[in-house]
Each structure stands twice: as structure tokens, then as C-alpha cells.
Amino acid sequence: MNNKNLADKKQESGFKTPKNYFENFKVELPATNTELDFTKEKNAGFTVPKNYFNNFEVNLPVEEKETKVISLFSTKNIFKIASVAAVLIFVISILNKSSDNFITNDDLNQAAIEDYIDNNEIDYNSQDLYFTFKNNNQIIEKELEDINREELLEYLTENTEITSLLNE
Amino acid sequence: MLTKDEARIVKNLQEKKNPDKAFNELVDLYKERLYWHIRNMVKNHEDANDLLQNTFIKIFRYIHNFKGESKLYSWMYRIATNETITFLNKKAKRLKLSSQELQDFLVNNLESDAHFEGDKIQLLLQKAIATLPEKQQQVFNMKYFQQLKYKEIAEILEVSEGALKSNYHHAVKKVEKFVKEHQTFHD
Numbered sequence: 175m176n177n178k179n180l181a182d183k184k185q186e187s188g189f190k191t192p193k194n195y196f197e198n199f200k201v202e203l204p205a206t207n208t209e210l211d212f213t214k215e216k217n218a219g220f221t222v223p224k225n226y227f228n229n230f231e232v233n234l235p236v237e238e239k240e241t242k243v244i245s246l247f248s249t250k251n252i253f254k255i256a257s258v259a260a261v262l263i264f265v266i267s268i269l270n271k272s273s274d275n276f277i278t279n280d281d282l283n284q285a286a287i288e289d290y291i292d293n294n295e296i297d298y299n300s301q302d303l304y305f306t307f308k309n310n311n312q313i314i315e316k317e318l319e320d321i322n323r324e325e326l327l328e329y330l331t332e333n334t335e336i337t338s339l340l341n342e
Numbered sequence: 343m344l345t346k347d348e349a350r351i352v353k354n355l356q357e358k359k360n361p362d363k364a365f366n367e368l369v370d371l372y373k374e375r376l377y378w379h380i381r382n383m384v385k386n387h388e389d390a391n392d393l394l395q396n397t398f399i400k401i402f403r404y405i406h407n408f409k410g411e412s413k414l415y416s417w418m419y420r421i422a423t424n425e426t427i428t429f430l431n432k433k434a435k436r437l438k439l440s441s442q443e444l445q446d447f448l449v450n451n452l453e454s455d456a457h458f459e460g461d462k463i464q465l466l467l468q469k470a471i472a473t474l475p476e477k478q479q480q481v482f483n484m485k486y487f488q489q490l491k492y493k494e495i496a497e498i499l500e501v502s503e504g505a506l507k508s509n510y511h512h513a514v515k516k517v518e519k520f521v522k523e524h525q526t527f528h529d
Contacts, residue, residue, distance in 0.1 A: 220387075
């Protein structure tokens, strides 16, 4: 069957096509799963700065180094803890004497603290906390090294309240 | 579940074999898709850019948690979605606005946004989307603008396809109603 015969038959059937229909015919394939039609985004009206996607790169934060784990219950640390406890008790006793000048727990409740943090946009992240405590630890360690151990032991023996507190 | 390229990239990232190269490949593969997903939610480019950065940083940090039980794109879309929702909630709180007021605020800013070139109808469409509940907005944006399949959206949002279709149907009806009413009013 040649083309001429086909054309003749169609003419005979009386059916017609719009002018240039076959010349202009093309299939509009729907967007496939793997290649999404991002041009559609333009229909939302949003645009991006020139070359935004070409220049886009992610600035990864510097990786935190793993910290060395130090056992809390070494002899050295017990001395440190005892001396810190002694200092704390001393500070608390001073604070108790002049507690009238300070805000008490009754004045501050959890909701008020949260509200303050929310409204004042206090922003912190774990890295800030890590560095803050790391620096403080270094200062405390230095101060503890200056304490004479024998004097400290003597002090603890004489102050039974402190030793019983530590044993609790 | 994963394409050949995705599987290779994930393996290299998890086993830390030239992770920088693998990560850059991942960024190149998904930056545009994730960007438009975020942009449709936050409306402005600056916030979308910040959130895209944060999303990729989280992807890099948590890639070792990706077990391949879901598709990689749905896992990443979920991270982007959560990051964006958290951001919008914080923004509403900071500006002392309800979530609906925030949506109105974002859309009203579009008219003066240098990176929005939509005409009246496109702006009206954004205003209509802003009236939808959060979930319907997400579904509408993913289906209408990103042309994701119901199955893909269901995976990302972790809902059933049936619920999703109903959600989209309601969203479309509301958007059409809004556009019809306001278009006549404006014309």
C-alpha cells in the first residue's frame, strides 16, 4: 500500500484535518519522575539571584574534636571535688546570710524564666556551651593545683559535716 | 530504593570515603528541588537560602542515621520540611504573630520582593495558598508547583495516599474559590 493510495482513501472517507495539522503536530510529554519540571516554579512568580544555583555551596561547620573522657572517681578528682564542695559550702553560707538582698526561688518560676528567654531572644548553641565550660574547667583546674593537699585533708578531717556530706 | 548514584554517594558519606566530594555531589543533585520546596513555604529567597544551608548541614551530620528504609529524597525532604516549619514557628513567635498572621505577612511582603516577579494572578494564588491550613499548603505546593506524585508526597509527609488526595482536593477547591471571589472583586 503506497502513500498515494492512503491519501486517496482518506479523501474518499470525507474526513479532514485542520490545515498543517501533521506538520505542527508534536507530543507534549509529561514531566518524568526523575526530571521534575522546575520551569513550573516560575509560574509561582519566585525568582532567584543570577547564578544562585551555580554558586551555591554549603558552609559546613568545623567538626568538633572528641573530648577525652576522664574518670570522675580517681584520687586526684576526689580531692578536687572535695575542695570545690568546700568552696561551695563557704559561698552558700555567705549567700544565706545576705539572702534578703537577692531574688529568691519564690520570685522566679519556670514560666517566667522561659518567657524571659523567649522574649529576649537568648540564643545559644551547644558549641558555645562546650567552649564556655571547657575554659572554666581550665581555670578551676589551675586554682586546684595551687591548693596544698595536706592542708586540705586536715581541713576536711576537722570539718566532719563536709566529709559526711560528701559521703552521702 | 536508592538509585545507583544515590547508593554510591550515601555509602561514601557513611564510610567517610572522600566525603567532601560525595557531599558536593549530593548537594548538586538536590539543591534545586529542596530549594523550591523550602521557598514555596517561606516565600522569600534569603530565608530559603539560610534554610537550604541548614538542611544540607543536617543531612551531612545525620547521614549515618539514614538506613535506606525510605527513599533518599523523602528523607531529605522531611529534614527540609521540619527545618522550615521550626523556622516559621520561631519567626511567628518572634514577630508575635499567629501562624495565620505570619502567612499573611509573608505574602504581603511579596509585592515589594525583588525576587518575586509574579503577576496579579500569581500573587492572588499565593494569597489563596496562605489561607490554607499548614498541611494543605504543603500538599498543594508539592503537588501543584513541584509536581510530585501522591506516592512521593505520602512518603515525605508520612501520611496515607488516600488522606493526601482528600487533602489536595480540599486545598484546590479552597484555592479556586478564593481566586474566583477575589479576581472578580479586583477586576
